[in-house]
Amino acid sequence: MSKVGCRIRTDFERPSRELIEKFKDIPVANLDDCMNRISAIDENIRPINNSKILGPAFTIKVPEGDNLMFHKAMDIAKPGDIIVIDAGGTTKRAIFGELMVNYCMIRGIGGIIVDGSLRDVDFISKLVDFPVYAKGITPNGPYKNGPGEINTDVVVGGQVVSPGDIVIGDGDGVLFIKPYEAEEILERVQKVQQIEAEIMDKIKNDKTYIRPWMDKKLEEIACDYI
Incomplete structure (x- = not known):
């Protein structure tokens, strides 16, 4: 049974x-x-x-x-x-x-x-x-x-x-x-945290938030500015 x-x-x-x-x-x-x-x-x-x-x-x-x-x-x-x-x-x-x-x-x-x-x-x-x-x-x-x-x-x-x-x-x-995926994920997240730290530094010190993908995506979806 x-x-x-x-x-x-x-x-x-x-x-x-x-x-x-x-x-x-x-x-x-x-x-x-x-x-x-x-x-x-x-x-x-x-x-x-x-x-x-x-x-x-x-x-x-x-x-x-x-x-x-x-x-x-x-x-x-x-x-x-x-x-x-x-x-x-x-x-x-x-x-x-x-x-x-x-x-x-x-x-x-x-x-x-x-x-x-x-x-x-x-x-x-x-x-x-x-x-x-x-x-x-x-x-x-x-x-x-x-x-x-x-x-x-x-x-x-x-x-x-x-x-x-x-x-x-x-x-x-x-x-x-x-567990067998842990090291790969750790490697990825360390890169993400480094990038985010750089972005935060620019926000705080330069008062800028650089996002080149934003306008590219708006153009891609043919957004109309009125």
């Missing part, structure tokens, strides 16, 4: 901390620009507090409004892991709240992202060292019946994420990077 939909993978290969830390100070917007501007998750999944998120993805898939697999995941995730929960995008029931967040913090988990709802937002929103992202907020609690999956490919905010993908999030949003 197939166990698809009810299975737990207890461990997986994580990228090195050295590789992950290379993304520490890079804005998500710059990264998304270097990934053809289609890689960020749904804009409705927002940060609940002001902490940035960075670490390897520990993925969970749960039925709508159920958190049995999240309870199990908290016991097997490793310090620094980012718990990424595919809750189907529904916001009718909270998948977790203050108790589970405190347990995650005690265990050294690096943060939580849920494509669904949470509760106890008055507590979670005040945390300064534990990032949490969610699609919604509701006082309605979850069921604990299962099934679900731990550490399989899931879809969160319209983006596929696999266990061990690098999770990066700030005030703009979140995206996931495959």
